[in-house]
Amino acid sequence: MNTKLLKDTPEDLQTAADLLRSGQLVAFPTETVYGLGADARLETSVKAIFEAKGRPADNPLIVHISDLSMLNDIVTEIPDLARKLAEAFWPGALTMIFPKADCIPLVTSGGLNTVGVRMPSHPMAQKLIQLSGCPIAAPSANRSGLPSPTTARHVMDDMNGRISAVLDGGQCEIGVESTVICFDDPETVHILRPGLYSVEDFQPFARHVYVDKAVYTQIAPDAKAASPGMKYKHYSPNAKILPVDAPDFNSFVNYVLSHQIENTYCLLFDSDPEIEGVPCLHYGDDGLHQAHDLFFRFRELDEKGAKLVYVRMPRENTRASLSVYNRLMRAAGFEVMKL
Ligand code: TXA
Numbered sequence: 001m002n003t004k005l006l007k008d009t010p011e012d013l014q015t016a017a018d019l020l021r022s023g024q025l026v027a028f029p030t031e032t033v034y035g036l037g038a039d040a041r042l043e044t045s046v047k048a049i050f051e052a053k054g055r056p057a058d059n060p061l062i063v064h065i066s067d068l069s070m071l072n073d074i075v076t077e078i079p080d081l082a083r084k085l086a087e088a089f090w091p092g093a094l095t096m097i098f099p100k101a102d103c104i105p106l107v108t109s110g111g112l113n114t115v116g117v118r119m120p121s122h123p124m125a126q127k128l129i130q131l132s133g134c135p136i137a138a139p140s141a142n143r144s145g146l147p148s149p150t151t152a153r154h155v156m157d158d159m160n161g162r163i164s165a166v167l168d169g170g171q172c173e174i175g176v177e178s179t180v181i182c183f184d185d186p187e188t189v190h191i192l193r194p195g196l197y198s199v200e201d202f203q204p205f206a207r208h209v210y211v212d213k214a215v216y217t218q219i220a221p222d223a224k225a226a227s228p229g230m231k232y233k234h235y236s237p238n239a240k241i242l243p244v245d246a247p248d249f250n251s252f253v254n255y256v257l258s259h260q261i262e263n264t265y266c267l268l269f270d271s272d273p274e275i276e277g278v279p280c281l282h283y284g285d286d287g288l289h290q291a292h293d294l295f296f297r298f299r300e301l302d303e304k305g306a307k308l309v310y311v312r313m314p315r316e317n318t319r320a321s322l323s324v325y326n327r328l329m330r331a332a333g334f335e336v337m338k339l
Pocket residue numbers: 030032033034035036059060061062095097109112114115116118138139140141176177178179180192193226227228229230
C-alpha cells in the first residue's frame with residue numbers, strides 16, 4: 001500500500017474524508033498527538049487499526065466527534081457532570097467514558113460496554129470529522145508500545161505502507177495524549193490516564209476527584225485494569241530509559257559519569273548545563289514544555305542510536321507534570337534510580 005502524505009488544503013482534507021468514508025485508515029493531527037482513524041462504526045475498518053498498530057484487541061479505542069449531536073448518537077447516557085465538563089473542556093484534550101450505543105461495535109470498545117469519547121480542538125481534526133460525517137475511532141498513530149507520534153514524519157516512520165494516508169498538520173501542540181476519565185458515581189471523577197488536565201482542573205466541577213493507582217504503579221498483565229491501556233508497557237523508545245531521582249544536579253552528574261555504557265545519553269531540563277563527555281538532549285523545565293517535548297525526544301534518542309538514557313525526574317507531580325511523570329515511568333517500566 002502506498003501511504004499518501006496529505007496537506008492542510010480543502011482538496012486534501014476532502015480526499016482524507018472520502019478515504020475514511022470508504023472504510024480506509026487515515027492518520028490525522030490532533031492537539032495532543034496524531035491519531036490513526038477509521039469510521040468507529042465499521043467493524044472491518046476498526047479491526048484494520050488494531051492490525052496496523054499491532055495492538056492487543058482488548059485495548060479500547062477513543063471515538064472522536066466534532067459536535068454534541070454525534071455524542072447523542074454513540075452513547076446511551078450522558079451524566080450531568082459530563083455535560084458540565086464537556087462545556088468546560090471540549091473541544092480539547094479530555095476523553096470521557098460513557099455507556100456505548102449499539103452503533104459502536106465491540107471491536108471499537110475492546111469488548112467493553114463503554115466507549116471513550118473526545119471532541120478534539122485541532123482544526124484539521126474537526127474538519128476531517130465534519131467532512132466525513134463519521135465518528136472516528138482513533139488510537140495514537142504509533143506502532144503499539146512505541147512513543148505516540150507528535151509529527152507526521154513520526155507517523156510515516158511507523159505506518160508507511162500500512163495505512164492509506166497521513167494528514168500533515170505540523171507538530172502537535174500538547175505532545176502527550178488526552179486525559180481519560182470515567183464517573184464512578186454522579187459526583188466522582190476517576191482519572192484513568194492523566195494528560196494536560198488533572199485533579200486540580202476537575203475539582204471545581206466534582207465533589208470527588210481521584211487518580212487511578214495504575215498511574216503510579218505497574219499493573220500485573222493479568223490484572224483487571226479500569227483502563228486496559230494502563231496494563232501494557234508503553235511509550236518506550238528502544239533505548240532503555242532510566243529516570244534518576246537525584247537531590248541535585250551535581251549528584252545526577254556524578255551518578256551518570258560513573259555509570260556509563262556504550263551510547264549512554266542524558267535527557268535533561270532546559271536549564272541544566274551540558275555534561276562533558278556525555279551527549280545530552282533537553283526536554284523543558286516545566287510540565288507543559290516537558291509534555292510537549294517528551295515523546296519527540298524519545299524518538300530522537302532512538303534515531304541517534306541511544307542504548308541507555310538517564311533522565312532528570314520531573315520536579316512536580318501536578319497538572320501536566322503528572323502526565324509527564326506517568327509517561328516517563330511507563331517508558332521506564334516503573335524502575336527509578338533513587339540517589
Ligand atoms: O489524545 C489522545 O487521547 C489520543 C488522540 C489520538 O486522541 N488518542 C489516544 O488513544 O491516546 P490510545 O488508544 O492510544 O489511548 C486510549 C486510552 C487507552 O489507555 C485505553 O485503554 C483508554 O484510553 N480507553 C479507551 N476507551 C476506554 C474505555 N471504554 N474504558 C476505559 N479505558 C478506555
